[in-house]
Amino acid sequence: MIALASCAIKMENVTKRFGKVVANAHINLELREGEILSLLGENGSGKTTLMNQLSGIYFPDEGQIYVHDKPVTIASPKDAFDNGIGMIHQHFKLVDVFTATENIVLGLEGEGKFDLKAASAKISEICEKYGFDIKPDQKIYDMSVSQKQTVEIVKVLFRGADILILDEPTAVLTPQETDKLFDIMRAMKKDGKSLIIITHKLHEVLDVSDRVAVLRKGEYIGDVLTKDANQQSLTDMMVGHSVTLNIDRPEPKDPKPRLEIKNLTVYDELGVKRLDDVTFTAMGGEILGIAGVAGSGQKELLESIAGLYPIRSGEILFHDPEGGTQKDLVGMDPLDIKKTGVGMAFVPEDRLGMGLVGTMGMTGNMMLRSWRKGKGLFVDKKEPEQLANTIWKDLEVVTPSTSFPVRRMSGGNVQKVLVGREIAQEPAVLMSAYAVRGLDINTSYTIYNLLTAEKMKGVAVIYVGEDLDVLLELCDRLVVLCGGQVSGVVDARKITKEEVGLLMTQHRKEGA
């Protein structure tokens, strides 16, 4: 670890503990002047904790931080700013009803009257310099996710940061937006800024960074120059042992229509049309992918099928694999659907807000699907307890006990609990929304394998995803949504990423 260039940031022997848990153990990390460093690591490996000590959210228990080779103490976010360090968090911290400028200057101190015009001019200047497409007086609620992120970036640039830390910035972006963000990062690097990007996506690491530093279980494993690395070598470093990176995609097994969606149209509370005449069929024995820009109606589609969203018109026909008549699920709530005998499993996007009860342990969460079982007033806790233990063991969930609140588990473990429970229902239809969002590679592959295994059991799997590479590798067919309409139903084995990208932004022609 001999630094050739001088260091923008040097962390020496940094240790951070939470109770008995060592989140960072004696970490030595360098960010050289004018480079883009990827910080890579599995879930819970301590990446965000480490960065939070640079941005003043946590204070290290041990160790020393140098900024531009000078020892500093960063005890608050203000100290971080004074040292030119700015962090763009995963969750945006913006006031919706304020303009970009107002958000950017919020919290700045200064003597006398604040000159909003001058600030606005300075923001325009920054935007022009890096090619940001936001207007200073645009309100946040009018902005796309990517624009909001841009505001966060401008916020730290405005405050004079020359060291930027981006915590999983691409998690919410489309491929096109991601490319744009990377161009911006390269432009900032050219301008002499030093950047750290935290990400799970390996192709992004290889795409944008100069050097990769790897953490594993709170320890610093090492760093490599990006040009000397590939997906496989990085994964091995991160996980600690060799992992196969290919998603196994067997041919669909005896595909038969399981769920027929016909002319489905829904409106939200404000009377805005969210789904417009959506028609497609999900087959048993295949994985049907749903692609689309975030907010194209994916959430509404799955919730409509699950009986959680009011449906204006259309049909949702369920074909029972055991034979028998078709059942229209429109107008049923989840309880009706269950009583009708439709095996419907749903892994929603909002894991803790819809799929699980955060304050309960694994057992309590298993009961979400079984609590109604049995006659009488009282719940049966034995069966859920057994199921919890099975999932705990089979999916290698990291938790001290089956009664430990799931909201205190890490994201990957939360998802294992949720997916494990849904699969245990032995469903006929399995829907999942962003099933691997925020998960590390290892867990993501566990999830892919579980879904594929369900497909081979003859289940109709519906997979809403955001990573096009994965959608194209995992799914058999793709439904592409654009603005609440189906802009294409395509064979995932034959179509390219670019073609899907086009469908995602191309509205279906009316009439014809």
Place this chain on the structure above:
Amino acid sequence: MAKVHTTHEPVILMSKRGEMLPAWKAWGIRVIAFFLSLIVSGIVIMMVSGLNPAAVFATMVDGAVGTSKRSWVTVRDAMTLLCIAVGLAPAFKMRFWNIGAEGQILVGAIASAACMIYFKNLPTPILLLTMIISSLIAGGVWGFFPGLFKARWNTNETLFTLMMNYIAIQLTSYFVALWENPFGSNTVGVINSQGKQGWLPNLFSDGYNKDFGWNVIIVLTVTLIMYLYMNHSKHGYEIAVIGDSENTARYAGIRVNKAYVRTIVFSGAICGLAGFVAVSGASHTISTSTAGGRGFTAIIVAWLAQFNSVVMIIFSFLLVFLQKGAQAIASTYNLSQEVSEMITGIILFFLLGSEFFVNYTIRFNKGKGANK
């Protein structure tokens, strides 16, 4: 270029505990907080009044449990408070802010008193049963309306239940006027003071401690039932899920609106029963102060116990003990009630504050960080 900033390192470091504290440690912290609060209130007493804190505390203990009569009053009031807190538990656990316990107690009390006045010729067991049932119904009805409006039109239950209190108070005033005895006193007086119809009978008597026991048995039974209901019944499970996330509840096939109405009716009914306990088991009369703010105090009890009805036993005793003790100080030393309320405030502050130490760890920086 950014200037290098020199701030001092923080001396106190706080962080959320990585894992949950074992129960005995958590309770240890709470007990320590309680004793610390006694020390601090002792200091405050000395500074304010110049009295010997030890003597003041002794007076408190004496005032609360000094004689068997006083002990009984403390137990009796604790039971009434416990009953209300137990009633509030399901509503609060579901994040339904039932501020209307006052009103629910009053209508329960009115129902009980009405039975005592109009059905006093019924045999005792049947009369008592009628009183219990009618107070449950009255409290339930008082809870039903806010619940229905919440479920149907998503009205704010805090305001709704609060306003129901005022209706109940006015209603009580009306019945007090109707049942006025003796004429012109503007009170109802002790109902059935001759025959004691509708009074909770003695379970065991030591001569002058009337009615000893039945309150305890009724309320403890309700507490136990509530504990089982909340922790082991399907309804209890629904309540816990709804309280955590309404969306998760809908996802799990729980009919949220139905559960809202059912739970708030249940909650109101138990608070109504507390009205029965207060009238039949304690005052044997009714006035607008029958609830006496206990509907609000019980909220503190329920929260402190984190809606665990068995733990509520401890906290309702503690609060009543403090109240009685405070009254004793006030009368013995001629201090104003405010001084004694300060003591209660200090103790509650420490108890609520101790939850921070249960959830967070604190370390003191030894100052090695910067100069390795």
